[in-house]
Amino acid sequence: MASLSNRKLLLIVTGGIAAYKTPELVRRLRDLGTEVRVVMTQGAKAFITPLTLQAVSGHPVHDDLLDPAAEAAMGHIELARWADLIVVAPASASSLARLAHGFADDLFSTLCLATDAPIALVPAMNRLMWSAPATQRNIELLRGDGKLIWGPAEGSQACGEVGAGRMLEPNQILERVQAFFNNTTSIHENGHSIQATGVLHGRSVVITAGPTREAIDPVRYLSNYSSGKMGFALAAAAVKAGASVTLVAGPCQLATPAHVTRVDVVSALDMQQAVSEHIAHCDIFIGCAAVADFRPVQVAQQKMKKQQDHDHMAIELVKNPDILAWVATQSPTPFTVGFAAETNEVAKYARDKLERKGIQLIVANDVSDATIGFNSDNNAVTVYWPEGEKAFATSTKESLAENLVTLIAEHYKNFKKQ
Known part of the structure; x- marks a missing residue:
């Protein structure tokens, strides 16, 4: 892992x-060079002692908004x-609620209101608490305020249940x-250090x-x-652009891009299930997989x-779910991008797919051309949207992915979730 030397991180434990x-x-x-200071809520001290975190951080733990000694050393x-x-x-359900609604009556909530530093929230709670409408409303408020939401993961929980919330x-x-700092450049403007992301x-x-x-x-x-x-190139480009990326991958022998969360699947039904588990708080969905019809x-x-x-032998087939069209019907709806791999009349079929599936962008390419088709390291595409289109000449898939992510970001800025 790369060094985080000279970075200053404030960890708040709820x-x-x-x-x-x-x-x-x-x-x-x-170990990676970060200077860490720790704040604990009163609830956090029921699970772990301040002395433990003081020992590993090398600094006194802050836990009281009105502690004169702490204020004398480093005020809040x-x-x-x-x-x-x-x-x-x-980040407990209670702490998320307090932060979403602007509380400022303890050290944790006051710090979060009094800072211009980015805030990343790492939720942890029972699966039913996580899925509760009130918690989800608070998460949406926090996202809208620019907070980063990291997680939660799924799996066994301390309460004995299994689900999202770990x-x-x-x-x-x-x-x-690391991904945050790798995609953030410190610059100076009018004598102040700010972050360009x-x-x-x-x-x-x-x-x-x-x-x-x-x-x-x-x-x-x-x-x-x-x-x-x-x-995979798109996943790497999205991370480079500052996104938190989940990659749902069918069977392929490719290395996982750095800082990408990979979910391996086999069938179309597997892929739909994996997407359904990660789509609820997704801002942008890119359906690049070649899903069997x-x-x-x-x-x-x-x-x-x-x-x-x-x-002769006959095998009866049944239609698979249309994952892209299904994502476009979810509420709230993510900004949805599809891919169309065609062998003829590319523009006609791509625009038809764009309208039929109710998505925002579609990326079309001619896979009958062996130099840019399946398995090639290069690609050339045209991106279509209801009011226009943009062509990208042949380039490496890595270079193309970065251009596509830039275009997607431009269109996403004007997108409103339904």
């Missing part, structure tokens, strides 16, 4: 069992101005801290990539020639044997 993970996070941040306003980044981990692991939070800074992006495989029996399947290279009605449980007296 009340939740996931607080036990924070000493490891602090230790790893310091100075502490708010000191940080390059504030991370709230774990705090990200320390290494995952560390990766997001990428065109998708703070946005959450879900991308699908690669083919799907639709099983016929345990050893055979239906699929296509998609390599996943374009989708059909799958066998029945999958044989044993290998199908060749019948010596039969020269």
Whole structure:
């Protein structure tokens, strides 16, 4: 991992069992050169002692808004101005509500109101608390205020239930801290240090990539020639632009881009399930995967044997779900981008797909051209939207991905979620 030398990070720990993970996070941040100061709420001290976090951070822990000794050493306003980044981990449901509605009656809430530093929230709570309408309303308010939302993850919870609500692991939070600083450049304006960020800074992006495989029996399947290279290049470009990226990947042998959360799937149904689990708080969805249109009605449980007296075999197929069109019907609706891999009349079929699926942009290419088709390292596309289009000449998929992300960001600025 790259150094975070000379970065100043303020970690705010709120009340939740996931607080036990924070000493490891602090230790790893310091290993990479970050100066860390810690604030604890009164609830947090029920789960972990201030002495522990003082020991790993090397600084006294702040926990009282009106502590004269603490104010003499570093007042809360100075502490708010000191940080390059504030991370709230774990961020409990209560802390999210207080922050969303502008409370300022303890050290945590006052610091978050008194700072101009970016604030990243790392939620941790029971799955039902996370999915509660009130929590989701607060999350949307916080997103609208420019807060970064990192997580939550899914899995087993301290209460014994399984679902969304787990705090990200320390290494995952560390990766997001690094991605944030890697995509943020410190500049000076009128004598003040400010942050210039990428065109998708703070946005959450879900991308699908690669083919799907639709099983016929345990050893055979239906699929296509998609390599996943374009989708993986888009994921890397979106991270470079400052986004938090989840990549839902069909079967392909490609390395996961740095700072990308990868979810591996096999079939179209698997892909739809994975997308449904990550789409709720997605700002931008890019459907780059080559999803099989059909799958066998029945999958044989044993290998199908060749019948010596039969020269033909029929396999009945059923239509797969249209993941792109389904995403475009969700509420709130993410800015939705599709891909159209065509072999003829590219513009006609792309515009038809754009209108039919109710999406904002569609990226079309001619896969009959072997130099830019499936498995090639290069591509050339035309992007269509209701009022216009823009062509991109042949280039590497990495270069094209960066241009596409810039165009997507430009259109996203004027998009209103429904």
